[in-house]
Amino acid sequence: MQVQVRQGDTLWYYAATFNVPLSLMIDSNPALSPTALPIGKTVQIPGYRSTSYQIKAGDTFYKIAGSNKVSLDHLLLLNPSATSAELQVGQVIQIPTRVTNPVVNGNQNYDFQVLTNHLNQLYELYPFIRRKTIGNSVMGKHLVELQIGRGPKLVHWNGSFHANEWITTAIIMEFLNEYLLSLTNKEPIRGRMTNPLYDKVTLSIVPMVDPDGVNLVLNGPPKGEFGELALRINNGSTDFKGWKANIRGVDLNKQYPAKWELEAARKPKKPSPRDFPGTRPLTEPESIAMAKLAEERSFEKVLAFHTQGEVIYWGYEGLEPSKAEKIVDEFARGSSYEPIRFVDSYTGYKDWFIKEWRRPGFTVELGHGVNPLPLSQFNEIFNKSRGIFLASMYM
Structure with a gap:
């Protein structure tokens, strides 16, 4: 106003x-x-x-x-x-x-256009949100970072690294709206006042890392060369529910130089709906943009939201700092998710972040079942994950 x-x-x-x-x-x-x-x-x-x-x-x-x-x-x-x-x-x-009610309705097929519409509404109502385009997808869609707060502690969240895990974007946006309402109306979330967090924390959010892939899963192949390419990679099938990659068939969360060679040796050797790590690390514009963002911001901690399993991965080769265990225990207490320190999977964003900065990084696997998770789980996922979002700022 x-x-x-x-x-x-x-x-x-x-x-x-x-x-x-x-x-x-x-x-x-x-x-x-x-x-x-x-x-x-x-x-x-x-x-x-x-x-x-x-x-x-x-x-x-x-x-x-x-x-x-x-x-x-x-x-x-x-x-x-x-x-x-x-x-x-x-x-x-x-x-x-x-304004006392949210404008974001995450409980819907959450494609890039829905995200853009919600972001525009939030920008108008909450002009203290700072926004930056950190890069573009293969098809030219803006990769948007939001910043909220003025504190020295930089905390980062991201969602939809994987296309058929688009519900992570919807969950992030739903909590973001709750946080903004809490700040402007001076009301608590889970009994905790959030206004002190605004002065202590700068929150960085990239809500949708793979917009081309998300749109492919939800809306089918686009017209033109990229749609034709996706169909060829998908063996001619128009069913893209199992598609995790970007529009070129590269798995964006297997693009980071953290034992990349090990993953490349045991994963697909050509573009695929899932798991192809590319011909070398950091070939895709989306993964490059996310790497540059981490280098520029020097985050204190990173949370990458994925689906599914209701687990939180928090270690990499023993390089994670000791305080990461205390943080993940608080995440688990607030969500009932299971902390898992090590797993035989590498090259992810949180793996690379821990390797490069020796700071807390977490892969949060929301919900349970088969991706893409059904919207019937939305409310349960949101209610369980609220404690993780909140604790990531005050821990």
Whole structure:
């Protein structure tokens, strides 16, 4: 929601009158000085939207403010040219409305277009979200990173490294929306206030690493050369439910230089719906973008969300730091997932992250069954994983 600056207005005043944390107000208006706002300048109010209201007979600003549980000054801010004395029946004014319900509905086939639509809605409501395109997929779709918070602790989440594990993106987005509502409304998640986390943690999220693959699984092959290539790799079948790879048949989570040669020797030797690690490490634009992001950000910890098994892999060759065990135990306590330190599988994003930085990295396998997991599991997966998301920030 936007308002226009009046004489004497400050971001402190807006934060107080709209009951929004000052840090969110400042970060929603990074180009403005909190103490010296130019008159007439547009200010973003996070966590609010404006709603149109048509004047009825007998209406006054006082009556409208009271019935909508807003202050008189809220109405004056949104309707600077209107006064109660001049209100006319049929006239339309704007009323500020606090957003208390999520806009993200993750419980649906969550393709790249659904993600994009939800992201655009979140950007409008929560302008303190910082966004960056970290690269493009094979077909040119933007790989988006979101950053939330201003703290020195950098925590990273990602989803949909594997195409038929697209439900991970939906779960991440559902929790992200819950976190944003918690911040703007000063309400707890699982009894824990999140506003202190905003000042301690910078959260980095890449919600969909493989958008081409996700769309392939959910919507079928696209027209043109990439759709034809996918069909050839899939032996002519239009059933892509078992497809884990990117659109070129490379498994993005087997692209990292962490015992890559070992995996390459025992995995498919050509493009495949799953498990082909490429002809060498880091050949694909999606995996390259994710590697560069880790190098630029120097994350404190990384959580890569996959499906399925309700387990959390947290070790790599004994190079993981000792505190990783304490963290994964907290994840397990909050989710009932089983921690597993070592597994005979390599070249993954968390493997490479641990190898390169000796910091905590986790592969979280959501849900149980056969991929792609059915949406009938969505609520159960979300409720079990909330504790992991939350603990990743405060641990």
